[in-house]
Amino acid sequence: MLSIVLLALTGAVSISAQTGPKIVLSNDDGWAVAHIRAQHTALAAAGYNVVLSCPALNQSGTGSSSRTPTVLTTPCEFDTCPVGSPATGFNASEPRLNYVNAFPVDAAKFGIETLAPQFFDGSKPDFVVSGPNVGSNLGLDTLFSGTVGAAAEAALEGIPSAAFSGATGDQLSYTTLTTSPTSANTEAALLYSALTVKVLAVLLASPAPVLPPGIVLNVNFPPAANCTSADAVQFVLTRIYYDLFARDVEACGSTRLPTESAVVALPGCFASVSVFHAATKLDANATMQAVVLGKLGSLLGCSGNSLVSQDRI
Structure with missing residues (x-):
């Protein structure tokens, strides 16, 4: 974790x-926010060609x-840009850090349609990472989450994507990554950033296509205090909604996946991975779940399934 803090402090990651x-x-x-800037640093440090659009x-x-992005009538969050700033803008010292004065869906679209061609030599992104969100996005929360909405928009535009969320954290400025390097918020931001990189390393190493068209992952990380390190986290394939009649992909000896809410609530260090349709934000069927299971099989475990009842909502 210390290396990520130092990179954030020194700007040692070169474009x-x-x-x-x-x-x-x-x-x-x-x-x-600290969580997204830590994620940007972690992705760049891992060698990804990354541009931020939030x-x-x-x-x-x-x-x-x-909605259509508009000129700012209030400052950007944490006074990072003044009143009257243009509808879209960037950090003067790091042009890969971009804001869009609109909704998350619009920020994702701007990143895909405008920033990607600019920074990726005219090509589309290979993947859209949305988050890690400050706070979990479980069950019904997925319908209202802008982080999930941004990931869904990317998939609807033909770009594979995933929404990542973490149970621990507060809405704090990225400056706290260096001014409070041992705080609970900074530790959570760094843990979740490392976990996102871990998921991507497995997912993007699999044969193309990365995900089926229109299919998105919803990944929720556990409370940071439950986990000693990123290696301690156990990933479990889940579903978003409880459905008594659903028949999911066979995993860990069952065709009924636990809900993500039940898995993240377990004592210990468990993360959930759910598979959903971008258009409806509802659980994908067993066939689509099987594709994800095949791609993330080396990351997924069964211990969480054995601890939670398959009938638990």
Whole structure:
């Protein structure tokens, strides 16, 4: 974790070093929160070719709302840009950090349609990472989450994507990553960033296509206090909604996956991975779940399934 803090402090990640898979990074908490800046640093440090495109202000809970970006009538969050700033803008010292004064869906679209061609030599991104969100997005929350909405929008535009959320954290400025390097919020931001990189390393190493068209992952990380390190986290394939009649992919000896809410609530260090349709934000069927199971099989475990009842909501 210390290395990520130092990179954030010194700016040691160079743009030229970003030669790996092309990633657009978005969220709904805003472009200047600690969680998203830690994620940007972690992705760049891992060699990804990443550009950040996030709302200028906190847009949590806005789902798939959309509007035309407008000139700012209030400052960007944490006063990172002044009143009257243009509808879209970037950090003067790091042009890969971009804001969009609109909703998360609009920020994701701007990243895909405008920033990607600019930074990726005219090509589309390979993947859209939305989050990690400050706070979990479980069950019904997925319908209203802007972080989930941004990931769904990417999939609808033909770009594979995933929404990542973490149970621990507060809406704090990215400056706390260096001013409070041992705080619970910073530790959570760094843990969730490392876990996102871990998921991507497995997912993007699999044969193309990365995910079936129109299919998105909803990944929820556990409370940071439950986990000693990123290696301690156990990933479990889950579903978003309880459904007594659903027949899921066979995993861990059962055709009924536990809900993500039940898995993340377990004592210990368990993360959930759910598979959903971008158009409806409802659970995907067993066939689509099987594709994800095949791609993430080396990451997924069964211990969480054995601890939670298959009938638990």
